[in-house]
Amino acid sequence: MKKTGKQTIIFSAPPVIAASAAVVGEKEGQGPLSKCFDFVSPDDYFGEKSWEKAESAMLTRCFTLCCDKAKLSPSMLDYVFAGDLLNQCMGSAYAFKDSGVPYFGLYGACSTMGESLSLAAMAIDGGFAETVMAATSSHFCSSERQFRFPLEYGGQRTPSAQWTVTGAGSVILKSCGEGAKISAVTTGVITDAGITDANNMGAAMAPAAYATLSAHFADTGRTPAYYDLIVTGDLGAFGHDNLEELFRRDGTSLGEHYTDCGLLIYDRTAQDVHAGGSGCGCSASVFCSYILGGIADGRWKKVLFAPTGALMSPTSTQQGVSISGICHAVAVEA
Amino acid sequence: MKKTGKQTIIFSAPPVIAASAAVVGEKEGQGPLSKCFDFVSPDDYFGEKSWEKAESAMLTRCFTLCCDKAKLSPSMLDYVFAGDLLNQCMGSAYAFKDSGVPYFGLYGACSTMGESLSLAAMAIDGGFAETVMAATSSHFCSSERQFRFPLEYGGQRTPSAQWTVTGAGSVILKSCGEGAKISAVTTGVITDAGITDANNMGAAMAPAAYATLSAHFADTGRTPAYYDLIVTGDLGAFGHDNLEELFRRDGTSLGEHYTDCGLLIYDRTAQDVHAGGSGCGCSASVFCSYILGGIADGRWKKVLFAPTGALMSPTSTQQGVSISGICHAVAVEA
Numbered sequence: 001m002k003k004t005g006k007q008t009i010i011f012s013a014p015p016v017i018a019a020s021a022a023v024v025g026e027k028e029g030q031g032p033l034s035k036c037f038d039f040v041s042p043d044d045y046f047g048e049k050s051w052e053k054a055e056s057a058m059l060t061r062c063f064t065l066c067c068d069k070a071k072l073s074p075s076m077l078d079y080v081f082a083g084d085l086l087n088q089c090m091g092s093a094y095a096f097k098d099s100g101v102p103y104f105g106l107y108g109a110c111s112t113m114g115e116s117l118s119l120a121a122m123a124i125d126g127g128f129a130e131t132v133m134a135a136t137s138s139h140f141c142s143s144e145r146q147f148r149f150p151l152e153y154g155g156q157r158t159p160s161a162q163w164t165v166t167g168a169g170s171v172i173l174k175s176c177g178e179g180a181k182i183s184a185v186t187t188g189v190i191t192d193a194g195i196t197d198a199n200n201m202g203a204a205m206a207p208a209a210y211a212t213l214s215a216h217f218a219d220t221g222r223t224p225a226y227y228d229l230i231v232t233g234d235l236g237a238f239g240h241d242n243l244e245e246l247f248r249r250d251g252t253s254l255g256e257h258y259t260d261c262g263l264l265i266y267d268r269t270a271q272d273v274h275a276g277g278s279g280c281g282c283s284a285s286v287f288c289s290y291i292l293g294g295i296a297d298g299r300w301k302k303v304l305f306a307p308t309g310a311l312m313s314p315t316s317t318q319q320g321v322s323i324s325g326i327c328h329a330v331a332v333e334a
Numbered sequence: 335m336k337k338t339g340k341q342t343i344i345f346s347a348p349p350v351i352a353a354s355a356a357v358v359g360e361k362e363g364q365g366p367l368s369k370c371f372d373f374v375s376p377d378d379y380f381g382e383k384s385w386e387k388a389e390s391a392m393l394t395r396c397f398t399l400c401c402d403k404a405k406l407s408p409s410m411l412d413y414v415f416a417g418d419l420l421n422q423c424m425g426s427a428y429a430f431k432d433s434g435v436p437y438f439g440l441y442g443a444c445s446t447m448g449e450s451l452s453l454a455a456m457a458i459d460g461g462f463a464e465t466v467m468a469a470t471s472s473h474f475c476s477s478e479r480q481f482r483f484p485l486e487y488g489g490q491r492t493p494s495a496q497w498t499v500t501g502a503g504s505v506i507l508k509s510c511g512e513g514a515k516i517s518a519v520t521t522g523v524i525t526d527a528g529i530t531d532a533n534n535m536g537a538a539m540a541p542a543a544y545a546t547l548s549a550h551f552a553d554t555g556r557t558p559a560y561y562d563l564i565v566t567g568d569l570g571a572f573g574h575d576n577l578e579e580l581f582r583r584d585g586t587s588l589g590e591h592y593t594d595c596g597l598l599i600y601d602r603t604a605q606d607v608h609a610g611g612s613g614c615g616c617s618a619s620v621f622c623s624y625i626l627g628g629i630a631d632g633r634w635k636k637v638l639f640a641p642t643g644a645l646m647s648p649t650s651t652q653q654g655v656s657i658s659g660i661c662h663a664v665a666v667e668a
Contacts, residue, residue, distance in 0.1 A: 001461060001462065001463065001464055002460075002461045002464060003412060007464055013657060019352045049465065050653050052649055052650065052653065053653065053655070078337060079521065083424075083439075083441055086445065086647065086649075087421045087422070087483065087579070087644065087648070087649060088419075088441065088647035088650075089441040089645075090645070090646070090647045090649070090650050093645040093656070093658055094650070094655065096524055096656045097502075097524040097525075097526050098524075099523070099524070100523050100525075101523060102340070102341045102455065102521035102522065102523055103521070103522065103523060103524050103660060104440070104449060104452075104521065105417075105441040105442050105443075105449070105645075105660070106438070106440055106441060106443075107422065107423040107439040107440060107441040108418055108438075108439050109422065109439075109632070112380035115438060115439070118438075122457065122460055122462055123455070123456065123460075125460065126336075126456055126457075126459065126460020126461065127335060127336045127460065128335065128337055128343055128456055128460065129337060130335055130337065146649075168589075174470050174638070187413065187437070187438065188436065188437065189434050189435060189436055189437060190427060190430055190431040190432075190433070190437050191431075192431050192432075213555065219490065220493060245460055258600075273448060310358045310421065310426040311422065311424070311428075311431075311439075312424070313420065313421045313422035313424045314421070315386055315420075315424070315426050316386065316422075317420060317479075318385065318429070319384050319387065319499075321387070321428065322432045323383050324427055324428070326439075327436060
């Protein structure tokens with residue numbers, strides 16, 4: 001069996017990242033990673049009349065761009081693995097409905113890019129496919145309407161609240177060729193620290209990141225120093241510090257090269273985002289632009305990408321149920 | 335590559351169904367398959383105070399029963415693949431949150447049992463796992479509240495409306511041992527026939543079943559006669575007839591041995607279910623009890639199980655977007 005330890009697969013023939021694309025909204029285009037994205041929309045509508053349709057249009061654009069960059073038509077994809085935050089994952093379903101590609105719908109909350117990359121890599125290494133897409137998206141306005149309030153309500157946000165990224169990311173994996181490789185994946189277990197504050201997702205997700213990263217290090221025998229960059233998905237400022245603290249109690253330092261996509265995508269001093277970015281599109285758009293770009297440029301050679309998701313719904317929150325978390329880690333090596 | 339044709343995998347070492355379990359609610363326990371289920375709840379609460387928590391409790395019970403039947407502890411599972419209809423797939427997330435098993439969350443609407451079985455089988459045949467669970471659930475009351483109206487509203491139902499099954503199903507696949515085997519899976523593409531009536535899911539899903547079954551026959555060179563039983567997920571009376579008509583136009587008959595889980599689970603003359611059963615739990619509970627039981631008893635040797643899903647949300651319906659469908663087919667052989 002290829003599984004190493006309890007949660008990790010080390011690939012014998014690591015799948016290659018043949019292309020990636022990142023498409024974002026207006027606010028993300030004003031942030032520090034502006035120049036890394038493939039397309040920045042001048043508004044958040046993407047030519048559509050509803051926020052939900054806008055999210056699908058953004059993901060369709062991202063998917064098409066990624067195929068173009070890989071110089072292949074969608075019909076050459078063996079599978080798509082995709083999901084998003086919208087109820088019944090409509091963002092992805094409508095984005096891929098005319099693609100004609102065999103489709104696996106996922107729900108991993110904001111960890112979806114890690115889940116889709118893991119399953120896409122397994123499909124290739126398992127010998128079931130040669131070319132697979134992993135994709136996800138989130139949209140600030142569709143998320144606000146669904147999880148919190150209609151924008152027009154103008155609800156006050158708490159300091160620990162994060163700003164859902166309007167962004168999409170997609171990756172095409174191939175069985176061979178040039179590019180960075182996915183060397184290992186660590187699949188998360190669901191963790192629950194009893195957090196019930198839906199405005200403090202970082203606290204709910206940090207224990208999941210701790211559990212998955214710890215399992216990754218234990219399963220592989222690697223230490224944080226093995227990687228040039230360890231980047232969680234969207235823990236934000238508070239969750240980032242929580243995770244460092246959890247490792248500190250173990251006597252482990254994640255080191256200077258640990259950061260979080262939610263801290264990278266916005267300028268927190270100039271942009272009104274409180275604790276940072278969040279949403280499936282946060283880690284996806286940062287990974288598919290800044291991080292993979294940095295590997296291509298030689299800035300990093302070994303990256304551990306660990307997007308995190310908060311498993312909750314407005315209904316579960318109203319019923320007083322605690323917010324569980326999950327984190328899927330993906331090791332990418334030049 | 336193990337993929338045959340555009341959408342199908344024929345497994346070289348077919349994964350074995352080591353155990354299955356089905357847990358249902360009161361109404362399902364009054365139907366014709368009553369004696370097939372592992373547990374019938376005397377009410378629809380499963381000891382909980384909300385419908386959503388009841389759904390999770392039902393799935394937890396199903397999962398535990400399945401592990402007991404396979405004589406293994408949850409810690410021996412390499413992965414769980416699960417999802418459900420609730421917003422943010424909370425039914426599954428809370429059911430598995432204390433399991434400690436690496437978790438892949440899925441969203442395939444009512445096709446989820448087909449999607450989870452496909453990915454679980456791929457995880458085993460790909461060499462990533464030895465023991466994997468595939469599971470899903472639906473609950474009439476949580477679905478009505480979410481997709482239609484609160485029960486107290488007493489909304490009038492149309493003749494084409496289906497009754498969401500309160501039920502859960504789970505399967506444990508192993509790399510070797512005694513039991514029926516998954517010989518092939520055909521992964522669906524998203525289809526859209528332009529249906530916008532959320533009370534006519536059968537019409538929205540029949541084209542997806544037609545597309546996937548056609549692909550399965552084309553990819554494998556098999557005909558409907560290869561199978562003793564072809565069973566779709568939850569097309570109900572209208573969708574069942576639509577699918578037969580779509581094949582008839584091709585000059586193909588699905589034969590006497592074609593049926594639908596939505597027609598099997600209730601007695602439509604005695605139980606007030608209109609066009610039949612629906613929901614992830616419909617195909618899952620029928621497959622994990624009546625169908626796998628029938629294979630074990632020697633009633634059928636070759637079964638093609640093809641659960642269907644309608645990819646829609648109340649928001650997309652309100653925005654006038656058409657309802658897409660997807661269908662994942664799984665071939666099970668004694």
